[in-house]
Amino acid sequence: MAAQKASGAHDLPTPDPESPYRSRKPYRFSTLCATVDNPFAKDQYGSSSVPIYQTATFKGVAGEYDYTRSGNPTRTHLEHHIAKISSAGHAFAVSSGMAALDVITRLLKPGDEVIAGDDLYGGTNRLLTYLKTNGGVTVHHVDTTVAENVLPHVKAGKTAMVLLESPTNPLLKIVDLQKIAADVKERAPDAIIVVDNTMMSPYCQRPLDYGADIVYDSATKYLSGHHDLMAGVIVCNRDDLAKHMAFIINSVGNALTPFDCFLLLRGSKTLAIRMDRQQSTAMRVATMLERLGFKVNYPGLPNHPGREVHERIASGYGAVLSFTTGDKALSERIVGATRLWGISVSFGAVNSLISMPCVMSHASIDAATRAARGLPEDLIRLCVGIEDPEDLLDDLERALLEAGAITVSANADEHQYVRTTLPKTEVSISRAVEKLAFNDSGLTRRPREYREWMVSAPGKVILFGEHAVVHGVTAVAASVDLRCYGLTTPRHDGKLSVQFCDIENFYHEWDINNLPWDAVTTIQVGQEHPEQLDQTLMEAISTRALPASIDAAPKARGAATAFLYLYMILAHGGERPSFNFSARSTLPIGAGLGSSASFSVCAATTLLLLHQRISIPALPAPTREGHGSDPGHIHVSHQGRRAIPPPVAEEVNRWAFVAEKILHGNPSGVDNSVSVYGGALAYTRAGFGKKSGMEPIHGFKSLRFLLTDSKVPRDTKKLVAGVSEKKAREPEVVNAILDGIQSISDEARRALADPELSREALLSALSALIDENHAHLVSLGVSHASLEAIRAKTAQSIYKLSTKLTGAGGGGCAVTLVPDDMREELLQQLISDLLSDNFQPYLTSVGGSGLGILSPYGQDAPFTPPETPNDANDEAYLSREPLRATFQEKSVLELPEWAESRGRWLYV
Ligand SMILES: Nc1ncnc2c1ncn2[C@@H]1O[C@H](COP(=O)(O)OP(=O)(O)OP(=O)(O)O)[C@@H](O)[C@H]1O
Numbered sequence: 010m011a012a013q014k015a016s017g018a019h020d021l022p023t024p025d026p027e028s029p030y031r032s033r034k035p036y037r038f039s040t041l042c043a044t045v046d047n048p049f050a051k052d053q054y055g056s057s058s059v060p061i062y063q064t065a066t067f068k069g070v071a072g073e074y075d076y077t078r079s080g081n082p083t084r085t086h087l088e089h090h091i092a093k094i095s096s097a098g099h100a101f102a103v104s105s106g107m108a109a110l111d112v113i114t115r116l117l118k119p120g121d122e123v124i125a126g127d128d129l130y131g132g133t134n135r136l137l138t139y140l141k142t143n144g145g146v147t148v149h150h151v152d153t154t155v156a157e158n159v160l161p162h163v164k165a166g167k168t169a170m171v172l173l174e175s176p177t178n179p180l181l182k183i184v185d186l187q188k189i190a191a192d193v194k195e196r197a198p199d200a201i202i203v204v205d206n207t208m209m210s211p212y213c214q215r216p217l218d219y220g221a222d223i224v225y226d227s228a229t230k231y232l233s234g235h236h237d238l239m240a241g242v243i244v245c246n247r248d249d250l251a252k253h254m255a256f257i258i259n260s261v262g263n264a265l266t267p268f269d270c271f272l273l274l275r276g277s278k279t280l281a282i283r284m285d286r287q288q289s290t291a292m293r294v295a296t297m298l299e300r301l302g303f304k305v306n307y308p309g310l311p312n313h314p315g316r317e318v319h320e321r322i323a324s325g326y327g328a329v330l331s332f333t334t335g336d337k338a339l340s341e342r343i344v345g346a347t348r349l350w351g352i353s354v355s356f357g358a359v360n361s362l363i364s365m366p367c368v369m370s371h372a373s374i375d376a377a378t379r380a381a382r383g384l385p386e387d388l389i390r391l392c393v394g395i396e397d398p399e400d401l402l403d404d405l406e407r408a409l410l411e412a413g414a415i416t417v418s419a420n421a422d423e424h425q426y427v428r429t430t431l432p433k434t435e436v437s438i439s440r441a442v443e444k445l446a447f448n449d450s451g452l453t454r455r456p457r458e459y460r461e462w463m464v465s466a467p468g469k470v471i472l473f474g475e476h477a478v479v480h481g482v483t484a485v486a487a488s489v490d491l492r493c494y495g496l497t498t499p500r501h502d503g504k505l506s507v508q509f510c511d512i513e514n515f516y517h518e519w520d521i522n523n524l525p526w527d528a529v530t531t532i533q534v535g536q537e538h539p540e541q542l543d544q545t546l547m548e549a550i551s552t553r554a555l556p557a558s559i560d561a562a563p564k565a566r567g568a569a570t571a572f573l574y575l576y577m578i579l580a581h582g583g584e585r586p587s588f589n590f591s592a593r594s595t596l597p598i599g600a601g602l603g604s605s606a607s608f609s610v611c612a613a614t615t616l617l618l619l620h621q622r623i624s625i626p627a628l629p630a631p632t633r634e635g636h637g638s639d640p641g642h643i644h645v646s647h648q649g650r651r652a653i654p655p656p657v658a659e660e661v662n663r664w665a666f667v668a669e670k671i672l673h674g675n676p677s678g679v680d681n682s683v684s685v686y687g688g689a690l691a692y693t694r695a696g697f698g699k700k701s702g703m704e705p706i707h708g709f710k711s712l713r714f715l716l717t718d719s720k721v722p723r724d725t726k727k728l729v730a731g732v733s734e735k736k737a738r739e740p741e742v743v744n745a746i747l748d749g750i751q752s753i754s755d756e757a758r759r760a761l762a763d764p765e766l767s768r769e770a771l772l773s774a775l776s777a778l779i780d781e782n783h784a785h786l787v788s789l790g791v792s793h794a795s796l797e798a799i800r801a802k803t804a805q806s807i808y809k810l811s812t813k814l815t816g817a818g819g820g821g822c823a824v825t826l827v828p829d830d831m832r833e834e835l836l837q838q839l840i841s842d843l844l845s846d847n848f849q850p851y852l853t854s855v856g857g858s859g860l861g862i863l864s865p866y867g868q869d870a871p872f873t874p875p876e877t878p879n880d881a882n883d884e885a886y887l888s889r890e891p892l893r894a895t896f897q898e899k900s901v902l903e904l905p906e907w908a909e910s911r912g913r914w915l916y917v
Pocket residue numbers: 493509510511512563564565566567568592593594597598599600601602603604605606608672673680723724725726815816817818
C-alpha cells in the first residue's frame with residue numbers, strides 16, 4: 010500500500026493560470042467534489058467514471074499493483090480524491106469508521122496515555138475500553154468541551170494521543186479543537202492529535218488546518234451519503250504517520266474493497282450539494298422544535314453555548330440535532346409516530362432518521378455511565394436528509410401531536426401548536442412517571458383503598474400474520490367480543506389468593522410474608538422490566554411458592570406463576586397488599602383467541618392498581634356552579650371510551666407483555682396490545698430493523714367472522730418454539746414464507762384502507778389472502794387435521810367460504826370470513842354442521858373496546874366484606890354484597906351483561 014501522496018493536493022485540479030492577466034482562482038469545494046480526475050493516474054480509455062478494478066491480484070512483477078490488500082487503482086483514485094477535498098497530503102480508505110480508529114490506535118504502545126472526550130460515540134468508547142483492558146494503554150476521559158480540562162492530564166513523553174470529536178454526538182457539544190491542539194502541542198509536542206470529523210465531513214470542518222495530526226471520518230455517513238456501504242477514511246499531512254498507517258493497513262488487511270471504493274467515490278461527488286440541503290433543513294427543524302418549547306441541541310441555534318467556538322473552527326452546522334421531551338415514554342411515542350423519519354442508528358444519508366441514542370447507538374455504554382455523562386434517557390436524535398423540508402416538518406409535527414407532546418393552543422386566533430405541559434424538563438424520568446402514576450399527587454402515596462377492582466379485556470383474532478409476527482412480520486389482528494374479567498377483593502389477613510374459575514375453579518392462597526421475597530429485585534416506579542424474565546424469581550416461585558399439587562394443573566401453574574411474578578416484582582415501598590384475585594373468561598382457554606393475553610392484561614391492570622403504580626383519572630370537577638337544570642359542567646361520556654389515558658394503557662401493556670412472556674415463552678406482543686387497545690391493529694414488533702409499532706386499521710369492524718374452536722388442545726409456547734427451530738434449521742425456506750406473509754398483511758391493509766374498493770372486491774380479496782396465509786402456515790407446520798377438516802367443511806360448494814387457522818394453530822381455532830350476503834339459514838346450517846362434527850363455532854363481532862376498568866367512584870360503600878374478619882365492623886362494610894360472590898355465580902352467558910350493569914366502565 011502506498012500512502013497516497015497527493016503532492017500539491019491543495020491546488021488540484023486548478024489549472025495553471027492561463028496568462029498573468031487572467032489568473033484563475035482555486036476551485037471551490039463543490040467543484041473539487043464533483044471532479045475526480047487524478048492527473049497522476051490517467052485512465053487508459055479516458056473513462057469518465059473511475060472503473061472498478063474488481064481483482065485480487067495483478068499480473069507481472071514490475072507493475073504498480075500486485076495484490077489488492079496492498080493497493081488497487083480504484084482505491085488509489087478514491088484516496089487521491091479524499092486527500093484533495095480534505096486539503097490533505099495523504100488519505101487512506103478502510104473498511105469502516107471503526108476500522109479507521111483501529112488503524113490509528115495501533116500507533117499506540119503499552120504504557121501510552123490517551124486523553125479522550127467523555128461524550129464520544131459508543132463504538133469509540135468500546136474500542137478504548139478494550140485497549141485499556143488488553144493493550145496496557147491508560148485512557149483519561151475528560152469533558153473536552155471545557156478546553157482547560159485537558160491540560161492537567163497532559164504529560165510530556167507520556168501522552169501519546171488526544172482523541173477529540175466536535176460537535177459531540179448526540180449532545181452536539183462543541184470542543185475547541187484549535188485551542189486544545191495548541192495547548193497539548195506546547196506541553197507534549199509528540200502527542201498525536203486525532204479528530205473524528207464524521208459529524209461535520211470535510212465540507213464543514215477541516216481540523217488539519219487547526220493543528221490536528223490525523224483526521225478520520227466514518228465515510229458510511231456524509232461522505233458516501235446513501236447508507237449503502239461501510240467505509241472509513243483517514244487523512245493526515247505528516248509523512249511519518251502516513252507511512253506507519255500504510256504499513257498497518259497493509260498488515261491488517263482492512264483496506265476498502267474496490268467496489269465500495271467506487272461507491273464512495275460516486276457518493277462523495279454530491280457531498281457539498283447534499284450537505285447544503287441537509288444543513289438548511291436541520292436549521293428549520295431545530296428552530297421549529299425550539300419554538301415549540303423543547304430543549305434543542307444544535308450548534309446553529311443562536312443560543313447554543315458553543316456557537317462562537319464552532320463558527321471559528323467550522324463553516325457549517327451539520328445536519329444532526331437532538332432534543333429532550335422530559336419523559337422517556339413520550340420520546341418513544343414520538344419516535345414511533347413518525348413516518349418519514351426512519352428509525353435507525355447512524356446518520357448522514359440522504360434520507361432522514363430518528364433515534365433514541367440511549368436505546369440504540371449508545372446502548373453499548375452502560376446506563377450508569379450514560380447518566381454520569383449527562384446523556385438523557387429521553388433524548389431524541391434527528392438526522393436530517395434531503396427530503397422536501399416541508400414534508401419533514403409536517404411529519405415531525407404530526408408525530409409530536411400524535412404522541413401528545415404538543416397540542417393546539419387554546420388561545421390562538423388561528424391554529425397554533427404549543428408544547429403540552431409536562432413536569433419540569435429536567436425532572437428525572439422516574440419522578441415524571443411516578444407523578445403520573447400517583448395522579449399528580451407528587452410522591453405521596455394514597456391511603457390504601459379497600460375497594461373491589463373489576464377489570465376486563467378482550468381476546469383477539471389474528472386475521473393475518475400469526476407466528477410470522479414473532480419474527481418481525483406485520484400482523485393484522487382485531488379484538489373479539491369475548492372477554493376475560495378480573496376482580497380483586499380485599500383481604501385483611503396478610504394473605505394473597507387466586508381463583509381461576511375457568512381452570513377447574515383452581516384456588517390457592519399464600520401467606521404474603523412467606524413468599525420468596527429474598528429472590529426479588531423490585532422494578533422501581535418509572536423503570537421498565539428488562540427484556541428477559543428474572544430467572545432467579547421464576548425459579549424461586551416455581552420451587553418455593555407454588556404448591557406441589559399444581560404440577561397436575563399446568564394451565565393453573567402458568568397463570569399462578571405469571572400472577573405471583575408480577576405481584577412480587579411490582580411490590581414497592583414496603584407495601585404488600587392483601588387481596589383475592591379471581592379470573593373468569595367468556596373465551597375458550599388456550600384455543601388461539603388470546604385467552605392468555607386477556608388474562609395477562611386483567612392481572613397486570615389489577616396489580617398495577619393495587620400497587621398504586623397507575624391510577625384512573627378522578628371524575629372531572631365542575632368548572633362552574635350548576636343552577637336549576639343547568640348541570641354547570643358538561644361531561645362528554647363517549648360511553649367510557651378514551652377514559653383511560655394513553656400512559657396508563659402503555660404501562661399496562663408493558664406489564665401484560667411480561668406476563669405473556671411467562672405464559673408464551675417468546676410472544677410478539679400482538680395479543681396483549683390488541684387486548685389493551687381494542688379495535689383492529691397492524692402490529693410489527695421491534696428489533697427487526699424496520700419500523701415497529703402499531704397502526705389502527707379501520708374498516709375491520711364491519712366484517713363478520715365465524716370462529717370455530719376445534720377443541721383440540723395445544724400449547725402456544727411449544728408451537729412458537731417449533732417455528733423458531735424450523736427457522737434456525739431451514740432459514741431460507743422460512744424467510745421466504747415470512748416474506749410471503751408480510752406481503753399478505755401489506756396487501757390486506759392496502760385493501761382495507763382503500764375507500765374506492767367495492768365491498769365485494771374487498772371481501773373477495775380478503776378471502777383469497779386468507780387461503781394464501783393458511784397455506785404458508787401449513788408450510789410452517791402449525792396446522793392440524795382438525796383445522797383442515799374445518800377448512801374443508803367451510804369450503805364445500807354450498808358455502809364456498811375461506812378459512813384459516815388463527816393464533817398459534819396446532820388445534821385451537823379457525824377463522825372464517827362471512828360474506829355480507831350470506832343467507833342467515835345457510836349460516837345457521839354451517840354452524841349446526843360444525844357442531845355436529847363436535848366443533849364449537851362462535852359468531853362474534855370484532856373491533857370492540859380494549860381494556861376496561863369499572864369505575865370505583867360511585868361504589869356506594871368503598872369497603873367490601875373481607876374473607877377474614879375486619880376490625881372495622883362498620884355498617885357500610887356489613888351491608889354490602891361483595892361483587893365477588895355474584896361474579897363467581899353468574900353463567901358465562903350472563904357475565905358480560907351483569908358486569909356491564911355494575912356501573913360506569915372506563916375504556917382505553
Ligand atoms: N381465564 C383464565 N384464567 C386463568 N388463566 C388463564 C385464563 N385464560 C388464559 N389463562 C392462561 O393462559 C394459558 C393459555 O394460553 P395459550 O397461549 O395456550 O392460549 P391462548 O392465549 O388462548 O392462545 P393464543 O396465544 O394462540 O391466542 C392458560 O394455560 C392459562 O395459563
